[in-house]
Amino acid sequence: MPGQASFGAIKRFYDGWIAELGRALTPRGADMRSWQILLVHEPDRLEISVKDGSVVKELGAIGHDASLIQIEAFKDKMRGGHPKPKRTLLRLSPDHVLVRTIQIPRAALDVIDPVLRNQIERLVPWPEQETRYAYEVKGPNPLIPDQLDVRVAATRQKILDQALASAGKLGLSPYAVDFHAQNDAEPGMVLLPLEADPAERTAHLLHAALAACFAASLMLGGAGLYLLWERHAETVALNAQVAAAAAQVDEATRLNLENARLREQRDQLVKRKREDPAVVVLIEALSRILPDNAFLTELDIQGRDTRIVGKSDNPTALITMLENAPQFDGVSFSAPTTRERDEEVETFSIVAKAVGGTQLDRKP
Numbered sequence: 001m002p003g004q005a006s007f008g009a010i011k012r013f014y015d016g017w018i019a020e021l022g023r024a025l026t027p028r029g030a031d032m033r034s035w036q037i038l039l040v041h042e043p044d045r046l047e048i049s050v051k052d053g054s055v056v057k058e059l060g061a062i063g064h065d066a067s068l069i070q071i072e073a074f075k076d077k078m079r080g081g082h083p084k085p086k087r088t089l090l091r092l093s094p095d096h097v098l099v100r101t102i103q104i105p106r107a108a109l110d111v112i113d114p115v116l117r118n119q120i121e122r123l124v125p126w127p128e129q130e131t132r133y134a135y136e137v138k139g140p141n142p143l144i145p146d147q148l149d150v151r152v153a154a155t156r157q158k159i160l161d162q163a164l165a166s167a168g169k170l171g172l173s174p175y176a177v178d179f180h181a182q183n184d185a186e187p188g189m190v191l192l193p194l195e196a197d198p199a200e201r202t203a204h205l206l207h208a209a210l211a212a213c214f215a216a217s218l219m220l221g222g223a224g225l226y227l228l229w230e231r232h233a234e235t236v237a238l239n240a241q242v243a244a245a246a247a248q249v250d251e252a253t254r255l256n257l258e259n260a261r262l263r264e265q266r267d268q269l270v271k272r273k274r275e276d277p278a279v280v281v282l283i284e285a286l287s288r289i290l291p292d293n294a295f296l297t298e299l300d301i302q303g304r305d306t307r308i309v310g311k312s313d314n315p316t317a318l319i320t321m322l323e324n325a326p327q328f329d330g331v332s333f334s335a336p337t338t339r340e341r342d343e344e345v346e347t348f349s350i351v352a353k354a355v356g357g358t359q360l361d362r363k364p
Helices: 002-025 068-079 106-123 157-169 198-219 222-275 279-289 315-324
Strands: 037-041 045-052 055-063 088-092 098-105 131-140 147-156 176-179 189-193 294-302 305-312 328-338 346-354
Touching: 002 198, 002 222, 037 157, 045 068, 055 068, 088 157, 098 106, 106 131, 106 147, 106 222, 131 157, 131 189, 147 157, 147 189, 157 176, 279 294, 279 315, 305 315, 315 328, 315 346
Parallel strands: 037 088, 088 176
Antiparallel strands: 037 045, 045 055, 098 147, 131 147, 176 189, 294 305, 305 346, 328 346
């Protein structure tokens, strides 16, 4: 029915709007809170600390391969402090986290999440779908003011699963998994929040507040209708901002692809320069190797393939001389030697592979 369709459209509009507003009003890091139990996941053990007020006490550590008896004994030890189970924070050690500082344009600050997702594949040595990461904006780069330094901490989902399994053996359910360079009482960057999305909680509170306002507006008559259309105007403005942000993301992606293409071309040129042998060094080496009774009539160098043609009274000895030189490898005749009538020397054609790049050993 037309009335039901209109009601469904209004409900979808309202749900989308309240969700967007909840995300906009939720400050970054709203899910951070003080802990009473801190679990630090090390490669071979789980370190446990408890906090009572401002006093932090280290309970000790338990290995990941601990027996059931050891686990139960440690549970009893933890119960002595009477910590609240919901105050448990799981922290990864630096051995389990890859930390990088990258630069992004200052103009991309408003769209930093998609920009980081676009770059995360080249930041970590494992597949992107196995990656969990967090970041913090450090501020302008000291050398490039229009670039921002962003500190990224990343880990694998497998490591998070192992850490949560170790916490579960002790009967603890962390509210988050984070990382901090210093093992202190302050929370670090959250790699995996395990509580309800703070934006959803904010949206729920907003919904309740708007419902109360709407009930009051019904009693005040037209005030409620005015409030509704005012919110609609805010939504239109928000959608315009989202569209502008999407355009910035597309531009940032294009620039990143162009930068990657130019960097690849530069790397290829640098690699070619390093790998190709220096012609001057090869000629110098040949001048030292060839004896006085031998001379060249032709020298052809194509990359590493080198062909020398000349005359000598003992071409076979030249093969040994070139093989002993560090600049050549794979030395052989490319054609049989010949001797012209009335000549005491033979014509030879030798091919070899040049060894090394721009740092060819100049020693004879």
